Amino acid sequence: xxxxxxxxxxxxxxxxxxxxxxSIDPNDYVGEYVFRPFYSKSEDTERFASFLxxxxxxxxxxxxTLPDFENVMVYEKKWRLFTHPGIEPxxxxxDRGHPIExxxxxxxxxxxxxxxxxxxxxx
Numbered sequence: 534x535x536x537x538x539x540x541x542x543x544x545x546x547x548x549x550x551x552x553x554x555x556s557i558d559p560n561d562y563v564g565e566y567v568f569r570p571f572y573s574k575s576e577d578t579e580r581f582a583s584f585l586x587x588x589x590x591x592x593x594x595x596x597x598t599l600p601d602f603e604n605v606m607v608y609e610k611k612w613r614l615f616t617h618p619g620i621e622p623x624x625x626x627x628d629r630g631h632p633i634e635x636x637x638x639x640x641x642x643x644x645x646x647x648x649x650x651x652x653x654x655x656x
Contacts, residue, residue: 555622555633559614562624562633563589566642566652581644585626585652587612593626 556562566585582595593612598605610627623630624642631642631652640654 555635557614557616557622559591560589562614562640562642562654563587564654565656566654568644568650569641569653570648570650581650581652582608585642587624587626595626 564587566587568581568583568585570581583598584596586594586596588594591612593610595608595610596605597608612624612626615623615625615630621632623632625631631644632646634641634643634651642652642654644650644652
């Protein structure tokens with residue numbers, strides 16, 4: 534009895550910590566994102582914007598700051614939510630697709646799974 538209770542509790546906790554269902558409503562992705570590299574010294578981090586804003590009109594604003602913070606570059610691109618039966622939804626920004634991870638209220642747009650680089654929605 535005790536073992537069954539502990540096993541069930543384990544699976545409940547495991548389920549709570551797992552990803553929740555990803556929304557297919559584009560409005561859920563409108564907002565401001567911050568780039569979160571796992572390895573902050575990686576050369577790959579320079580390929581991605583430091584900050585990202587997804588607007589309701591499907592315009593994306595990428596703000597890139599270089600390490601010296603003296604140079605700031607701003608790019609405007611189009612974004613869309615790509616949904617297709619049998620394929621996990623992705624947010625496409627310009628020509629780059631980002632798989633979506635959602636855990637609770639946290640939304641991440643993945644840049645690189647292996648290096649742990651992603652945009653995290655902050656507002």
